[in-house]
């Protein structure tokens with residue numbers, strides 16, 4: 001199974017453009033070439049279309065019917081050189097190699113070109129348009145709607161929103177993610193953007209720096225992802241309140257302040273997106289960090305097939321596993337970057353008073369009442385050492 005087929009199946013799952021299938025109407029013409037490929041096959045392949053290559057894949061000679069070595073051409077053992085090379089190309093011959101490793105016995109793997117083209121064309125364009133699009137949309141939103149302010153202004157009283165260890169966990173996750181995003185994008189766009197503008201030397205330095213940072217900072221991201229999960233999962237279980245919040249557009253569209261506990265439905269979406277996509281990007285990243293040691297796609301396709309009956313390929317070459325891990329890693333990372341840009345906007349310039357939650361940990365009481373009224377009630381009803389009976393302080397203290 002070549003990587004074109006797998007790539008197309010994967011990309012179809014993600015609603016990416018799928019190459020049109022190649023209607024193989026070449027049987028008669030192929031007979032005229034003695035079973036070899038036709039001009040149409042070559043032209044179709046150049047256009048990136050799928051071709052039915054069974055006429056080559058299965059044409060591997062006939063060792064079992066080989067002529068005796070004493071007869072004419074008998075020394076070929078039933079396989080011509082072309083048969084042997086086809087066998088090597090389609091991994092259908094039993095070969096011995098002197099180096100070890102799971103990928104060493106695959107001498108030819110022709111999925112590399114379609115992997116490269118998918119990366120250079122689809123992935124780069126979707127990344128560019130997606131990230132550029134969300135930035136333009138947020139700037140437009142800011143100019144249309146302005147900063148979301150605290151109705152009636154801040155109260156001057158504060159309430160503790162996140163403890164120091166929660167903020168530490170958040171900033172480890174955020175800092176590592178931002179560095180992974182920047183270095184990942186430098187690697188993805190190096191050839192297309194850095195080389196034409198700054199030249200090969202600049203790209204070489206940036207790429208060497210980026211891959212080193214990317215491979216090492218990934219551990220901080222993975223550890224803080226686990227910490228964030230355990231810290232906040234109990235506040236992120238979906239409930240009926242979330243549905244009401246979503247129906248009112250979260251107060252972002254319109255001016256309502258729908259009720260919410262510690263996290264509203266929008267934040268729960270960000271939380272679960274971070275956890276699930278973060279886990280997926282981490283697993284595909286580990287697969288890339290330890291080449292050929294942690295193949296995951298054949299096993300995953302097996303599970304998907306069992307659930308959906310989709311018929312995804314379950315026998316993949318080591319290189320195909322790496323190519324899929326790379327494409328998937330990039331697709332998930334770009335989806336996360338787009339969503340996190342929106343999160344950063346709301347958590348900073350987009351909403352008055354929001355940043356304090358992760359800055360000092362103390363938010364204005366009025367802000368908290370407007371966005372998390374039920375959480376404020378819960379905090380207030382907890383036994384409090386505060387003389388006023390309320391777990392609040394004064395702003396600036």
Ligand code: HEM
Pocket residue numbers: 161170173174175177178228262263266267268270271274340343344347348354355356357358
């Ligand atoms: C770098 C700039 C960032 C800023 C300014 C920022 C700001 C904030 C703020 C203010 C909150 C608390 C909101 C509240 O009080 O309820 C928060 C929560 C959170 N942040 Fe960030 N953040 C940033 C980056 C990130 C990144 C990169 C991730 C994940 C990869 C992330 C994941 C989360 C999660 C899961 C929450 C809890 C759910 C939520 O409030 O949406 N943040 N962030």
